[in-house]
Amino acid sequence: MKLHPFLTASIAALAACHTSVTHAQGPLPPPVSPASAPSVAPAAQPAVPTPAPTTVTGRAASAAAGGYENTVTLSASQLLQPVFMAGQLFRVRELVGNDWGICNYTIDSPLYGTFLAHGNNQLLDRITELSALQRMDVVTRTKDYADAVEDAADEEEDIADDAPDRQVDSIEDAPSSGIGKFFHRIGKDVKKGFKEGEANIYSSKTQKTGARVAAAKRDLCRKLGLNPYSSNAILQARLDGMSRVMGFAKVSFQLGAESADPVVAAVNANRGTIPPAMADLVYGKGPAEIRADNQAMLQQLGVGPVDAAGFCASPAFSPWYQTQFVVALRALMGVSGLDVLVRDAATVSTVETDAIFYAETAQLMAQLKAQQWPIARIDLHNNLPYCVLQDGSVLLALHWDYASWTDMSDKAAQWLQTLQVNGKKPTTITIAITGVASPRCRQELEKRGFRLLDRQNKGPMN
Structure with missing residues (x-):
């Protein structure tokens, strides 16, 4: 997968490893100077993940040659809390690509x-989605659902029957293309199309039904705690299918309780809750309305119209990740330079994993500000x-x-060492990451004078 520049140069300075840290979990402490930093008793350390056996080629070979860590693949059983390794509906394979x-x-x-x-948070999402699939399956096996399917089919057939015949001139009177078609239109109303009255009725019915189907899907996702724009094709x-039945038949269904599987409770505890402002938007409105609201909010935050529109038009950001980013x-609010981050996200992001990176990074910034x-x-420094x-x-x-400590991590560290604020070298440079850092990565960064704070949103990891 292509790595975008931000994740390459800066993240690269911290790219590719796993757990084992020396500070306790919990809210991130505010910044302190090295001299005033309180002494901390060593905390119990989780087992260091062991890279899975691999053939030493490519990036792994260069790592071995340069004295960097070889973490091209990792071990799931050492990365993850045991509860996330397997459940009633799934099992995570041992080899994890890094x-x-x-x-x-x-x-x-x-x-x-x-x-x-792709990533710790998406692992939790996939487990939630499997539980949701099972809950929907329970509904689809009921008689009420079977009856609704028949009603929906009848309604869909009725709407199709209402579709008016298209009216068009005879073949002799209507050249099909080219200059003949061009001149044929002179002095005429274009006749091809639906009869006006019938077209209005048909259009109204299809629009109302489509709106009901879309609303049913969003409501279903709200009840199941799902991202309506998930990249999970099976989901x-x-x-x-279910929202179409609900929309055409004008019915709703009572979903069963969540599974008693302890994995489900663990996932809910680690995923956190969706901010109310985000939930209201992604579950209450369609994509076009979401885009308009997000663009308006960005402009209220001081982002220029061109940058706001460019970001909201990015195909990499689904309405879900777009809204997560904007809500963060x-x-x-009150921090200057938000347009810098918006412009960078819009320019660099080309795939969903880029969008996840920027949405989660912005959310981490908001979390730290709240702390x-x-x-x-x-x-910006060197475009980062x-x-x-x-x-x-x-x-x-x-x-x-x-x-982990890789060649890219080394380059990122060098990038950080060249930073200047108001023409001076900053007294403290703190790196805060959502996941975990290897002991080697921590050692190398601290040796260079950086403060590393990991596990700010570790999700399913040990």
Whole structure:
């Protein structure tokens, strides 16, 4: 998978590893100077993940040659909390691909097939989606659902019967293309199309039915705790089928309780809750309305119309990740330079994993600000964004599953060492990541004078 520049240069400075850290979990402490930092008793350390056996070629070979860590593949049983390794509906394969710091999991389900999860958060999403598929299956086996399917089919057939015949001139009177078609229109109303009265009735019916189907799908996702725009094709097919029945038949169904599987409770505890502002938008409105609202919010935050429109038009950001990003920026209100991050996200992002990176990174920034980190502005250095605190120190917040010491991590460290704030070298540079860092990565970064804070949103990891 292509790595975008931000995730390459800055994240690269922390790219590709797994757990084992020396600080306790919990809210991130506010910045302190090295001299005033309190001493901390060593905390119990989780087992260091052992890279799975691989053939030493490519990136692994260069790592061995340069004295860097070889973490092209990792071990799921050492990365993950045991509860996330397997459940009633799934099992995570032992080999985990490490794509420049993003953990790629393969999930096998005896009922629904094989799924890929790009990153820790998407692993939790996939487990939730499997539980939702099972809950929907329970509904589809009921007599009420079978009756609704018949009603929906009848309604769909009635609407199709209402479609008016298209009216068109005879073949002799209507040249089909080229200059003849061009001149044929002179002095005439274009006759091809529906009869006006019939067309209005048909259009009204199809629009109302389409709106009901879309609303039913969003409501279904709200009840199941799902992303309506998930890239899970199997889930989307099931959601589309059920919401179509609900929309055409004008019915709703009572979903059964969540599985008693302890994995479900663990996932809910680790996923957190969707911010109300985000839930209201993604579950209450369609994509066009969401895009318009997000663009308006960005402009209220000081982002220029061109940058706001460019970001909201990015195909990499589904309405879900677009809204997550914008809601996080709203929590950063008062921080200058938000347009820098918006422009960077719009310019660099080409695939969903890019969108996830920026949405989760912005959310981490908002989380740190809520924890009293005095973020003053977002600046650029060599085209990469970072946070400047009120005292002139630097905070680099990154969505990063597993940080190991690689050649890219080394280059990123060198990039950080060249930073200047107001013409001076910052007194403190703090790197905060969502996931975990390897002992070697921590050692190398701290040796260079950086403060590393990991596990800010570790999700399913140990």
